[in-house]
Amino acid sequence: MCIVFIATTHPKYRLILIDNRDEFVLRPTSRPYWWKCADPLREGHTVDVLSARDLQRPERGTWLGITRSGLVAVLTNFREIASADQPGPALHGRRSRGGMVTAWLGQPPDEGVRSSVARLVADGEGVQGVGGFSMVCGKLRPGKATEEDDDHDGLAILSNRAGSLDDVPIVKSQHRGVWGLTNTAHDKSHEWPKISNGLGPFEDIVRAHGEAGDAVDEDDLIQRLLDFLTTDTLEGCEGKTLEDNVHDLKNSIFIPPLGAEKQHREMEEARAAGGGAARGTFLAHDMPTPERPDDEEPGMFFDKGLYGTQRQTVILVDYEGNVTFVERALWDAHGHRLEKGEGDVTFRFKIEKEEEK
Known part of the structure; x- marks a missing residue:
C-alpha cells in the first residue's frame, strides 16, 4: 500500500508532492542520495537522480525520484486480478515497476512530455510485462507556466494498461488542482476512502499556507504535510497480520505497523542479526549511503516482520525552480523504530536551466 497527494494550486509552489511508502519495514531500501541514471538516447551519458532505491531487486529501482533538470516521477502499484481495485499487496510482474520510474527519469529533459511518454510506451515491450502500476511523471522548468510550456511541461499519468499515447492522460502545466493516487487504477483512486477523505484536508493545508504568505515559512508547510501523512484511521488492527487487515487498508492514509506474534518475533530476529545493538546505534540518517548501491548488503527479511508505512516524502518545487x-524514515535498517524526526533527511537544489547544462 502506498499513497500520493499532488497539488498545483499553491501561489508559490509549482508542485507539491507528498507520499507514504507502505512496505514490509525490513525490506532493504537505501536512503535518498544522488546517483547516475543512463540516458536512453545518448550512449554514455547519464542523468543525476535524487531518490531512495529498492535494494531487494537487481534493478535497484525506486518508487519516487526527481532529477536536477526537473524530471519527476512517483509510482503506486495495484493488483492485476479479476477485480483490479481489490486492496492488498500487488502481484509481481516479470519486470520491475521501480524500473519504470528510472526509465522516466532518464528521459531527455529538453523533450516534451508527450514525446517522452510516447517513447516509453512504444519502446521494446513498452509497459507490458510490468505488474499493475500507475505513475505520475512530469517535467518542470523554472518560471510561471505559459501556453507554450504546455507542449513541454505538465504531468502524465501512465499505467501498465497503456497501449499508446492516447491511453495516457496528460495534465497541462497551467492546470491548477489536487489529485490523489493509491493502490488501484488511477481512474478508481477516488473510490478509496483514504483518497476521498484525504483530498479535502490536503487541499486545506496547501490553501492555508498559500494564503498566509510570508507569515509562515516552508518548514511549517513541510511539518503540516508530514503530520497529514501520519493520519491513522485504521481501527482494530492491533495484534493482527497484514492479511487480517488487508481489506481495511484502503481506509487509512497512514498504515501503523501490522503483525501478530510471529511477525514481532521476526523483528527481534532482524534486530539480533544487526548486531543486537540498541535502537539509536543504527539511526537511518547516520548510516552512510554507498555511491554504488551494490555495495550495500541485501536484506534477509524483506517479506517478514511488520508491515506498515516505512518512508514518508515531501517534494516542493517553487516557480523559481528551487526544490526541497x-x-x-520511520524505521532503521535493522527494524528499530525511530522517534519523530530522527530519520529525516533534507536535500535542496535548483533545477538547471537548459543553458546551464
Whole structure:
C-alpha cells in the first residue's frame, strides 16, 4: 500500500508532492542520495537522480525520484486480478515497476512530455510485462507556466494498461488542482476512502499556507504535510497480520505497523542479526549511503516482520525552480523504530536551466 497527494494550486509552489511508502519495514531500501541514471538516447551519458532505491531487486529501482533538470516521477502499484481495485499487496510482474520510474527519469529533459511518454510506451515491450502500476511523471522548468510550456511541461499519468499515447492522460502545466493516487487504477483512486477523505484536508493545508504568505515559512508547510501523512484511521488492527487487515487498508492514509506474534518475533530476529545493538546505534540518517548501491548488503527479511508505512516524502518545487526534498524514515535498517524526526533527511537544489547544462 502506498499513497500520493499532488497539488498545483499553491501561489508559490509549482508542485507539491507528498507520499507514504507502505512496505514490509525490513525490506532493504537505501536512503535518498544522488546517483547516475543512463540516458536512453545518448550512449554514455547519464542523468543525476535524487531518490531512495529498492535494494531487494537487481534493478535497484525506486518508487519516487526527481532529477536536477526537473524530471519527476512517483509510482503506486495495484493488483492485476479479476477485480483490479481489490486492496492488498500487488502481484509481481516479470519486470520491475521501480524500473519504470528510472526509465522516466532518464528521459531527455529538453523533450516534451508527450514525446517522452510516447517513447516509453512504444519502446521494446513498452509497459507490458510490468505488474499493475500507475505513475505520475512530469517535467518542470523554472518560471510561471505559459501556453507554450504546455507542449513541454505538465504531468502524465501512465499505467501498465497503456497501449499508446492516447491511453495516457496528460495534465497541462497551467492546470491548477489536487489529485490523489493509491493502490488501484488511477481512474478508481477516488473510490478509496483514504483518497476521498484525504483530498479535502490536503487541499486545506496547501490553501492555508498559500494564503498566509510570508507569515509562515516552508518548514511549517513541510511539518503540516508530514503530520497529514501520519493520519491513522485504521481501527482494530492491533495484534493482527497484514492479511487480517488487508481489506481495511484502503481506509487509512497512514498504515501503523501490522503483525501478530510471529511477525514481532521476526523483528527481534532482524534486530539480533544487526548486531543486537540498541535502537539509536543504527539511526537511518547516520548510516552512510554507498555511491554504488551494490555495495550495500541485501536484506534477509524483506517479506517478514511488520508491515506498515516505512518512508514518508515531501517534494516542493517553487516557480523559481528551487526544490526541497524531505524524506522521513520511520524505521532503521535493522527494524528499530525511530522517534519523530530522527530519520529525516533534507536535500535542496535548483533545477538547471537548459543553458546551464
